[in-house]
Amino acid sequence: MEGNRDEAEKCINIASKAIEAGDKEKALKFLNKAEKLYPTGRAKALLDALTKNGSSAGNGAYCRRPAGGSESTGVQPDRDSHDSGGGESTKGFTKEQVEGVQRIKRCKDYYEVLGITKEAHDDELKKAYRKLALKFHPDKNHAPGATDAFKKIGNSYAVLSNPEKRRQYDLTGGEEPASPGHAHGAGFDFHRGFEADITPEDVFNMFFGGGFPSSSPHTFTNGRARYSQQTENRQDRAEERGDGGFSMFIQLMPIVVLILVSILSQLMVSTPPYSLYSRPSTGQTIRRQTENLQVDYYVTRDFKSEYKGSALQKIEKNVEDDYVSNIRNNCWKERQTKTDLLYAAKVYRDDRMRKKAELMTMDNCRELDRLNDLFRGG
Structure with a gap:
C-alpha cells in the first residue's frame, strides 16, 4: 500500500505541473489515477477545483465564483485553506496572476x-x-x-x-542550466x-x-x-x-x-596594518586614536616602531576614510529600513510597523551628522 502511495504522489505532482501548463485533460487523467492508487484529500481537492473552475488555470482563464456569489470579481471565494491531506490551498486566482507566474x-x-x-x-x-x-x-x-x-x-x-x-x-x-531536471524553464533551482x-x-x-x-492561514511563523x-x-x-x-x-x-x-x-592576502575593531586573531588589540577625528582603531604591538611621520599620517587618513565610509553606508541602510517600514505601514495600515519605524534610533546617521559638523568646523 505504501508503494501505491508513492506512485499516487508522483501522479499528483505530474497533474500539478499539467495544471500550471494549462493541460486540464492531462491533469484530470493523473488525478483520477492517483485517487485509484491511494486516495488522498489533496488529489480530491485538486479534482474538485478543476471541476468547479470549469477551465484550466494554465490557459489564462479566470477562476469562477459559484452561482450564489455576491460579486463577480473574477476571483474564486475562499474555501478551506487546507485539504485533509495537508496539501495546497484551493483559493482562486486571476488571469493576470497566472501570466505573472x-x-x-x-x-x-x-x-x-x-x-x-x-x-x-x-x-x-x-x-x-x-x-x-x-x-x-x-x-x-x-x-x-x-x-x-x-x-x-x-x-x-x-x-x-x-x-x-x-x-x-x-x-x-x-x-539557465540545460540539464534534464531543469528543462523547459523549470524555475527556481537554476544557478x-x-x-x-x-x-x-x-x-x-x-x-x-x-x-x-495578513490574517491568512499562510501567515509566516518564525520566518x-x-x-x-x-x-x-x-x-x-x-x-x-x-x-x-x-x-x-x-x-x-x-x-x-x-x-x-x-x-x-x-591565506594569500596580507593582514592590513590596522583594524577598526579589536582582532585578537591577528594581534591587533592595541587601541589608538586618529589625531584629526579621534577615531578609534586597533594595531599590533610593533605598529608604533614601524609607522612614523608621513607613514603614520597616511595610515590614520585611511582609518578615518574607512570609518566615515562605514558610517555613511550604515546610515543609508538605517534610512532605507525606516522608509521601507513606513511604506509597508501605509500600504497595510499597520500601526505596529509605523511605531517601529518612528522608534528607530538612527545611531549611524547621528554620528554622520557629528562628523559633518567637524568637517564644517575644520
Whole structure:
C-alpha cells in the first residue's frame, strides 16, 4: 500500500505541473489515477477545483465564483485553506496572476526576474523587489506556481543585493542550466552555485520588518511558512527518488570550489596594518586614536616602531576614510529600513510597523551628522 502511495504522489505532482501548463485533460487523467492508487484529500481537492473552475488555470482563464456569489470579481471565494491531506490551498486566482507566474518561470537570470538591468543601483533593486514580493507573496497570489515564483524573486534579490555574490554572478553569465531536471524553464533551482545565504521568506521578513500583515492561514511563523515546508518536502522526496549520490556530488562541486578559493584567497592576502575593531586573531588589540577625528582603531604591538611621520599620517587618513565610509553606508541602510517600514505601514495600515519605524534610533546617521559638523568646523 505504501508503494501505491508513492506512485499516487508522483501522479499528483505530474497533474500539478499539467495544471500550471494549462493541460486540464492531462491533469484530470493523473488525478483520477492517483485517487485509484491511494486516495488522498489533496488529489480530491485538486479534482474538485478543476471541476468547479470549469477551465484550466494554465490557459489564462479566470477562476469562477459559484452561482450564489455576491460579486463577480473574477476571483474564486475562499474555501478551506487546507485539504485533509495537508496539501495546497484551493483559493482562486486571476488571469493576470497566472501570466505573472509564467513570466517569472521563463526568466533565465536574476536581473530578468526582477526586471532590472545589470547597471541597476541599490535603490532600483529594492524598488523592484518590493513591488514583486508584495505581488507574488503566497498570501496574496494563489495561482499555480506562485510559491516558486516568490522564492525565485527572493533568491534573486538576496544574491544581487550582496556585492560579492553579485560580482561572482556577473562573471558566470546568466544562462539557465540545460540539464534534464531543469528543462523547459523549470524555475527556481537554476544557478545552484549562487543560492542565497538566507531563505526568500527571511528576506521578505527582514525587508518589511516582520511577518506579512495578513490574517491568512499562510501567515509566516518564525520566518517560514507552512507552504514553504510542504513544497520543500515534496521537492526533497522527488530529488531523493530521482537523483543518485554521484549526481548530488556533481551539484555540490561548485560550492566546494568556491569555499576552497575563498580559503586560499584569505591565506594569500596580507593582514592590513590596522583594524577598526579589536582582532585578537591577528594581534591587533592595541587601541589608538586618529589625531584629526579621534577615531578609534586597533594595531599590533610593533605598529608604533614601524609607522612614523608621513607613514603614520597616511595610515590614520585611511582609518578615518574607512570609518566615515562605514558610517555613511550604515546610515543609508538605517534610512532605507525606516522608509521601507513606513511604506509597508501605509500600504497595510499597520500601526505596529509605523511605531517601529518612528522608534528607530538612527545611531549611524547621528554620528554622520557629528562628523559633518567637524568637517564644517575644520
